[in-house]
Amino acid sequence: RQMGKTNLLFNAKRTLENENRLFAYVDLSNLYNSERECYRNIIDCIIEPNRNIFESVEDEIEKIRLKNLPPHNEYHRCLIIILNYFKGDLVIILDEIDALKSIDYSDNIFAQIRSNYFSRTSYPVLERLTYTLSGVIEPTELIKDRNKSPFNIGDKIYLDDFTKEEHDSFIEKSKLQMSTSISEEIYEWTNGNPRLTFDICAEVENYLINNGVINSEILNSIIEKKYLNSFDIAPIDHIRELAKSNKDIRKAILNIHKKNSSDINDEIKKKLYLYGIINSKFNEETTIKNKIIKLS
Numbered sequence: 001r002q003m004g005k006t007n008l009l010f011n012a013k014r015t016l017e018n019e020n021r022l023f024a025y026v027d028l029s030n031l032y033n034s035e036r037e038c039y040r041n042i043i044d045c046i047i048e049p050n051r052n053i054f055e056s057v058e059d060e061i062e063k064i065r066l067k068n069l070p071p072h073n074e075y076h077r078c079l080i081i082i083l084n085y086f087k088g089d090l091v092i093i094l095d096e097i098d099a100l101k102s103i104d105y106s107d108n109i110f111a112q113i114r115s116n117y118f119s120r121t122s123y124p125v126l127e128r129l130t131y132t133l134s135g136v137i138e139p140t141e142l143i144k145d146r147n148k149s150p151f152n153i154g155d156k157i158y159l160d161d162f163t164k165e166e167h168d169s170f171i172e173k174s175k176l177q178m179s180t181s182i183s184e185e186i187y188e189w190t191n192g193n194p195r196l197t198f199d200i201c202a203e204v205e206n207y208l209i210n211n212g213v214i215n216s217e218i219l220n221s222i223i224e225k226k227y228l229n230s231f232d233i234a235p236i237d238h239i240r241e242l243a244k245s246n247k248d249i250r251k252a253i254l255n256i257h258k259k260n261s262s263d264i265n266d267e268i269k270k271k272l273y274l275y276g277i278i279n280s281k282f283n284e285e286t287t288i289k290n291k292i293i294k295l296s
Contacts, residue, residue, distance in 0.1 A: 002195035002235035002276060003159045005134050009093050020088035022050060028135075029096040035105040039075035039112075040065070042092060046082060057085050072112050079116070083125035090129050097135035100142060107145045117153045136274050158273075158280035161289065162192030174201055177208060185216055189223055191290035195235055199226070227292050235276050236296045242275045249275065253288070261286035 013023040024046040032038040043061065047054045064077050083090060100106035113131050120126045133154070162170060164187060171183045182204075190196040203222045207214055226233060231240050243249050252264045252272060264272075264286055272278045272286070279289050288294040 002238070003161075004194045005159060006095055008159070009095060009132070009134060013093070016091075021091065022046070022053075022086065022088065023091045023093060024049075025093045025095065027095050029099045031099060031103060034071070035108050036071040036074070038105070038109060039071055039078075042094075043075065043078045043082070046090065046092070053086060054082065057081055072108065072115070075112060076115070076119075079129065080123055080125060083128055088128065091132060092129070093132045093134065095134045097133050097142065098137035099135075101137060107143060110143060114153060138270055138274065160279050160281075161190075162194060162197065164192070167192050167197065170197060171201070174205075176201060176205055178204060178214060182214060182216065182219055185219055189291050193290055193292075196227075196290065196292055199233075223292065227296050231296060236293065239276050239293065240296075243277075246271070249277075253277065256286055256288055 009025065013025065017023050024042070026042050026045045028038075030041075032041060047058065047061070060081050061078050064074055064081070067074070069077070100109065116126055116129060116131075131154075167187045167190075168183065171178070171186075186197060186200055186204075190200065200223060203226060204214055204219065207218065207222065227236055231237060243253060248268055249271060252268050255261055255263050256278075266282060269278065269282045269286060273280050273282075277288055277293060278286055
């Protein structure tokens with residue numbers, strides 16, 4: 001969490017969308033009462049921001065909806081109509097997929113994605129359809145019936161923190177009047193974590209506005225006050241609650257502190273990564289990803 005996934009998706013949409021490629025962003029944290037409502041929302045998220053393109057197909061979509069077909073059949077037909085009309089690529093972004101864990105029709109959503117993939121032989125227009133799934137959950141936790149899993153047809157993308165070069169670029173673009181040594185100290189605290197870096201820089205900016213200059217002692221004081229004196233600040237608050245609710249994670253964290261990470265299995269490492277505690281380099285020695293999270 002707090003890695004900037006949604007912002008990254010929006011930026012991909014801004015950067016990559018053109019007359020031959022459309023993106024439809026769907027926030028699944030807005031849960032729907034039924035599978036049909038969820039499918040219809042996805043279709044609406046394709047059409048409504050692009051009425052100038054799809055105005056003439058809305059009547060066809062409505063006619064299909066009036067037929068009271070099975071939900072997956074209705075959704076499939078609507079997608080085919082859209083792709084027959086729009087000759088470019090369509091990317092459907094399903095964000096916050098972990099929200100689906102709490103609903104009983106989640107397997108059907110993923111089964112439909114799988115069906116779209118294998119229907120490309122019969123419906124070549126589906127070659128121009130891509131799904132991007134974004135969230136903080138392992139597929140094994142999300143899928144109740146493993147036979148319906150679409151993840152064996154997909155590619156995993158791990159997001160890691162800023163490299164030192166990316167951190168330096170971020171600081172340069174922020175135009176904050178700080179010395180190179182202060183910038184490097186921020187990196188030493190955050191190890192490139194995007195959320196922590198952004199929030200610390202916001203605090204530094206406030207200090208600079210009021211005081212004009214910042215030094216190492218002031219920076220350390222800002223960070224300690226923000227993260228090490230209280231624990232209700234993102235992402236520390238969320239990580240703390242996740243650790244409190246999972247004894248295996250707590251045990252793993254203790255093992256990391258004791259430099260005994262060889263006892264941590266891959267399943268726990270994946271959870272530690274998803275919780276924001278370690279990075280995705282599972283084959284290396286397991287360490288807590290930055291100084292702030294380690295101390296807090």
